[in-house]
Amino acid sequence: MANSKLKRRLNKNSFHQLTSDPALFIGVILILASLVLFIVYPLYAAAKLSLSSDGVFSLSQYQYIFTHSYYRKSIMNSVMLGVIVATLATFVGFIFAYAIAKGKIRGSGFFQSMAILPIISPPFMFALSVILLFGRNGLITAKLLHLDTSGVYGLKGLVIVQVITMYPIAYMTLVGILQGIDPDLETCAMNLGAKRFKTFFTVTLPLALPGIFASWLLVFVGSLTDFGNPIIIGGEFDVLSVRAYLEFTGMGNLPRGAALAMLLLVPTVGVFFIQKYIIKNKAYVTITGKSSRRGSTSVTKGAKNGLFIFTLLVSLFVLLFYVTIISGSFIKLWSVDWSLTFKHFVYAFDVGLTTLKNTLVLAIVSTPITAVLGMVIAFIVVRKSFAGKQVLDFLSMLSYAIPGTAVGIGYILAFNKAPFKLSGTAFILVAVYVFRNVPIGVQGGIAALKQISGDIEESSTNLGASTAYTFRKITLPLVRPAFFAGATFAFVRSMTAISAIIFLVSARWNHLTVLILAQTEIMRLGAASVLSFALIVVIMVFTFIIMKLTGLKQSQIFGTTN
Amino acid sequence: MEQNNNENYLVLKDITKVFSDGRGNDVTAVDNISLTIKKGDFVTLLGPSGCGKTTTLRMVAGFELQTAGDIALADKLINNVAPFDRNMPMVFQSYALFPHLTIFENIAYGLKIRKLSKEVIMNDVAMVSQMVNLVGLENRYPGELSGGQQQRVALARALVLKPEIILFDEPLSNLDAKLRIQTRTEIKRVQQMMGITALYVTHDQSEALSMSDQIVIMNRGEIAQVGSPEEIYNNPNSSFVADFIGNANFIDANVSEIGSDSLTVTVQGKSISVGKTTEEFSEGEEVSLAIKPEAVDISLEPTGFLGKLDVSSFLGSITEYKIEFENSFIIAIHSNTAGHTMKHFKMGEEVHVDFNKDFFHIYKK
Numbered sequence: 070m071a072n073s074k075l076k077r078r079l080n081k082n083s084f085h086q087l088t089s090d091p092a093l094f095i096g097v098i099l100i101l102a103s104l105v106l107f108i109v110y111p112l113y114a115a116a117k118l119s120l121s122s123d124g125v126f127s128l129s130q131y132q133y134i135f136t137h138s139y140y141r142k143s144i145m146n147s148v149m150l151g152v153i154v155a156t157l158a159t160f161v162g163f164i165f166a167y168a169i170a171k172g173k174i175r176g177s178g179f180f181q182s183m184a185i186l187p188i189i190s191p192p193f194m195f196a197l198s199v200i201l202l203f204g205r206n207g208l209i210t211a212k213l214l215h216l217d218t219s220g221v222y223g224l225k226g227l228v229i230v231q232v233i234t235m236y237p238i239a240y241m242t243l244v245g246i247l248q249g250i251d252p253d254l255e256t257c258a259m260n261l262g263a264k265r266f267k268t269f270f271t272v273t274l275p276l277a278l279p280g281i282f283a284s285w286l287l288v289f290v291g292s293l294t295d296f297g298n299p300i301i302i303g304g305e306f307d308v309l310s311v312r313a314y315l316e317f318t319g320m321g322n323l324p325r326g327a328a329l330a331m332l333l334l335v336p337t338v339g340v341f342f343i344q345k346y347i348i349k350n351k352a353y354v355t356i357t358g359k360s361s362r363r364g365s366t367s368v369t370k371g372a373k374n375g376l377f378i379f380t381l382l383v384s385l386f387v388l389l390f391y392v393t394i395i396s397g398s399f400i401k402l403w404s405v406d407w408s409l410t411f412k413h414f415v416y417a418f419d420v421g422l423t424t425l426k427n428t429l430v431l432a433i434v435s436t437p438i439t440a441v442l443g444m445v446i447a448f449i450v451v452r453k454s455f456a457g458k459q460v461l462d463f464l465s466m467l468s469y470a471i472p473g474t475a476v477g478i479g480y481i482l483a484f485n486k487a488p489f490k491l492s493g494t495a496f497i498l499v500a501v502y503v504f505r506n507v508p509i510g511v512q513g514g515i516a517a518l519k520q521i522s523g524d525i526e527e528s529s530t531n532l533g534a535s536t537a538y539t540f541r542k543i544t545l546p547l548v549r550p551a552f553f554a555g556a557t558f559a560f561v562r563s564m565t566a567i568s569a570i571i572f573l574v575s576a577r578w579n580h581l582t583v584l585i586l587a588q589t590e591i592m593r594l595g596a597a598s599v600l601s602f603a604l605i606v607v608i609m610v611f612t613f614i615i616m617k618l619t620g621l622k623q624s625q626i627f628g629t630t631n
Numbered sequence: 632m633e634q635n636n637n638e639n640y641l642v643l644k645d646i647t648k649v650f651s652d653g654r655g656n657d658v659t660a661v662d663n664i665s666l667t668i669k670k671g672d673f674v675t676l677l678g679p680s681g682c683g684k685t686t687t688l689r690m691v692a693g694f695e696l697q698t699a700g701d702i703a704l705a706d707k708l709i710n711n712v713a714p715f716d717r718n719m720p721m722v723f724q725s726y727a728l729f730p731h732l733t734i735f736e737n738i739a740y741g742l743k744i745r746k747l748s749k750e751v752i753m754n755d756v757a758m759v760s761q762m763v764n765l766v767g768l769e770n771r772y773p774g775e776l777s778g779g780q781q782q783r784v785a786l787a788r789a790l791v792l793k794p795e796i797i798l799f800d801e802p803l804s805n806l807d808a809k810l811r812i813q814t815r816t817e818i819k820r821v822q823q824m825m826g827i828t829a830l831y832v833t834h835d836q837s838e839a840l841s842m843s844d845q846i847v848i849m850n851r852g853e854i855a856q857v858g859s860p861e862e863i864y865n866n867p868n869s870s871f872v873a874d875f876i877g878n879a880n881f882i883d884a885n886v887s888e889i890g891s892d893s894l895t896v897t898v899q900g901k902s903i904s905v906g907k908t909t910e911e912f913s914e915g916e917e918v919s920l921a922i923k924p925e926a927v928d929i930s931l932e933p934t935g936f937l938g939k940l941d942v943s944s945f946l947g948s949i950t951e952y953k954i955e956f957e958n959s960f961i962i963a964i965h966s967n968t969a970g971h972t973m974k975h976f977k978m979g980e981e982v983h984v985d986f987n988k989d990f991f992h993i994y995k996k
Contacts, residue, residue, distance in 0.1 A: 090713070522725055522727065524723045524724075524725045524726075524727035525727045525728075525729060525730075527692075527694055527714075527721075527723075527727065528721065528723055528727035528729075528788075529729070529740065530694075530714045530715045531692055531694075531714060531715070531717075531719070531720055531721045531798075532715075532720055532740055532741035532744065532788065532789075532792065533715050533716070533718065533741050533744045533745060533792075534715055534740075534741075534744050535715055538744060542740075543729055546731045547730065547731060
């Protein structure tokens with residue numbers, strides 16, 4: 070009895086914190102409402118459509134999908150591609166991370182940039198390059214090797230481009246973990262008689278295993294939900310995300326398109342839960358303490374050379390793609406007429422300048438909103454306790470787990486009629502950017518806030534500062550690097566978005582990536598190259614400006630070193 | 632009324648704090664404690680880690696809301712006063728200095744929130760900097776200061792608000808031994824000079840003994856004893872307090888006779904007379920005798936009880952002897968004052984142990 074009375078008091082207490090601070094209370098309510106409206110509701114709309122037939126509940130769409138080999142095949146293809154890409158990209162990412170964190174190879178700074186460069190590239194830039202290099206009229210296949218092949222379309226080409234696109238995800242997951250492994254542990258293993266090779270397999274690798282597993286899952290999901298690469302280079306190799314899009318917009322079969330998108334949700338949400346509730350508790354290393362010594366002796370000279378050559382080759386391969394895109398922008402007709410020209414620029418700016426401007430405007434509008442919202446949520450989640458906090462935490466991270474295809478379909482279904490008639494507006498695009506990218510800000514904010522001791526904020530409160538004042542004067546300045554990192558990511562992802570927004574663009578508010586896709590489809594590869602090139606330049610200029618304005622380093626923004 | 636206000640300045644009444652992890656595992660950190668603090672007193676909450684002392688302090692500061700009970704300051708309930716409105720600056724164990732602000736800005740932080748004029752802020756910060764010896768460091772950042780200096784900034788940041796009451800959460804535990812002793816006299820001096828009431832959490836008994844007007848000994852969420860340093864040191868009311876505050880030796884004994892104002896107990900077949908306590912004992916009952924190391928004497932003369940020297944440690948001003956006694960160990964401390972030569976015993980040697988009987992305390996086993 071007394072116990073249950075105490076419990077009631079406890080609940081009252083946690084609620085009390087919410088009501089005694091009206092700003093917090095109103096903030097939490099507003100954030101929860103917007104998360105429900107822009108994350109849960111669209112998902113619900115898509116799920117509902119996929120689960121009904123003639124207005125009643127029915128599994129017929131799913132039944133149809135699983136009983137027709139045509140759809141089963143695209144499911145199998147997606148999974149197979151995901152497994153291959155996840156394995157290869159994690160391998161490449163691990164080598165990069167190991168070479169930089171443990172091997173301390175020459176040119177670490179350069180390789181660090183190379184390991185994150187693909188992240189700031191348009192979604193199918195690599196696919197475009199691969200076509201230019203290895204396609205039917207590819208420089209290497211057709212010109213140098215005189216092959217008449219379309220073999221690059223399909224699984225092979227997809228694996229190449231997705232590995233290149235996604236090994237940075239693995240790298241970024243693993244580099245922190247490898248850096249967090251105290252070199253003293255490896256030194257100690259050697260001191261106990263383990264050779265370097267043995268040390269690697271008995272100490273370093275087991276300690277990195279949770280990170281490797283996490284990175285594999287992240288890349289797997291990334292591959293599964295990728296839309297830009299498969300639609301360009303997938304060819305006959307049908308994958309779920311593309312099938313859902315074609316079904317929904319091409320054939321107008323809305324329920325089936327929604328059902329296919331829902332299928333994508335199963336593995337992504339699964340991985341989300343594994344990440345959030347299993348790996349987090351399994352990780353051996355916390356990256357809080359500083360390693361006692363930086364100089365690691367665990368890598369031999371020979372191994373260092375091997376790591377150097379591998380990372381160099383991958384880096385050159387990546388750079389080759391960039392060179393290709395840039396050259397493609399200036400060459401009259403790829404593989405036919407190699408003379409230099411500016412006509413692609415003229416044409417591209419003719420068809421694309423307005424779109425580029427609009428894309429940029431929407432990205433610039435949504436970036437600060439995303440960054441601030443992410444930081445506010447992170448602050449509330451880390452520093453405040455009240456009933457319903459878990460819900461806020463969960464919802465704010467959830468959109469990370471929803472594939473863009475499902476988001477796009479959900480938004481169309483949810484916001485095409487009153488009271489939320491938003492389709493065709495700029496607002497719907499801003500909403501997509503904000504709510505798709507907010508988890509990155511939340512995650513970065515949480516990591517940064519957890520490193521600031523709670524004492525510091527409490528001390529401010531204790532000296533008389535309100536929650537809002539403490540946030541402005543103490544917390545915000547201290548989480549500045551994380552804040553701008555979140556903002557930069559939000560900007561980059563808004564500029565390179567495709568899978569969700571392809572459902573939502575309109576003639577008035579088009580997106581540059583959608584335009585590039587259209588140009589590629591009509592084989593205007595020169596124009597597509599110019600527009601990709603322009604996108605990269607815009608992103609780099611923006612990143613550069615942020616770095617100059619804030620005095621932050623590239624590694625601080627992309628969070629690859631501690 | 633005024634008198635009452637001063638005597639019952641800060642009152643904690645029936646305070647309980649239960650932490651719940653949300654999965655039904657409740658931990659009672661503070662269990663129904665009551666405490667009254669006089670205005671201007673230096674009160675220490677002393678106890679081992681996990682005894683609830685910091686939780687109590689944080690409830691006074693408003694960082695934790697008590698599960699049950701009331702806290703009143705100057706006759707006003709402050710249960711529902713937000714932490715930022717309590718005006719009880721706290722000195723944190725980690726100092727919690729704002730790393731992105733200079734020393735001046737750190738100290739001025741609370742004044743700026745109170746929207747004081749620039750001149751007042753400059754003036755007050757300068758005065759406090761003078762008081763805690765920080766002059767010349769105002770434009771540095773916390774990271775550029777030594778631990779002792781950081782500690783003084785934390786103190787200055789609290790003092791500059793001219794508070795009625797100031798809270799300390801183990802403020803000296805990150806300093807080295809010498810600095811710790813120096814700083815505790817410093818804190819005490821400032822506290823008395825400004826007439827501030829202080830609530831001070833520590834697990835260091837010498838800190839508590841040297842600084843406090845009142846010591847509150849806590850154990851497992853409850854208050855074990857409240858009293859002045861002398862009272863607590865000389866008359867611990869339980870074996871826990873005796874052990875915690877004086878590192879007492881405990882000797883097993885049997886009650887052999889109950890007199891009108893004393894008890895006779897037997898150790899090694901010899902009788903010892905002990906003053907009565909409020910506790911009731913029966914004849915034949917097994918009890919613990921507590922005695923402080925400095926009340927134990929050892930010699931080679933066959934005068935007292937029998938023991939065996941295990942190890943002796945020369946510690947400068949004192950020598951500490953560890954003696955095997957009745958299947959257990961006891962500690963004796965001898966002062967090495969000038970002219971008083973240190974006694975030399977061999978390890979493993981049979982020695983005779985004598986107790987200053989006035990210092991025995993008797994507790995139930």
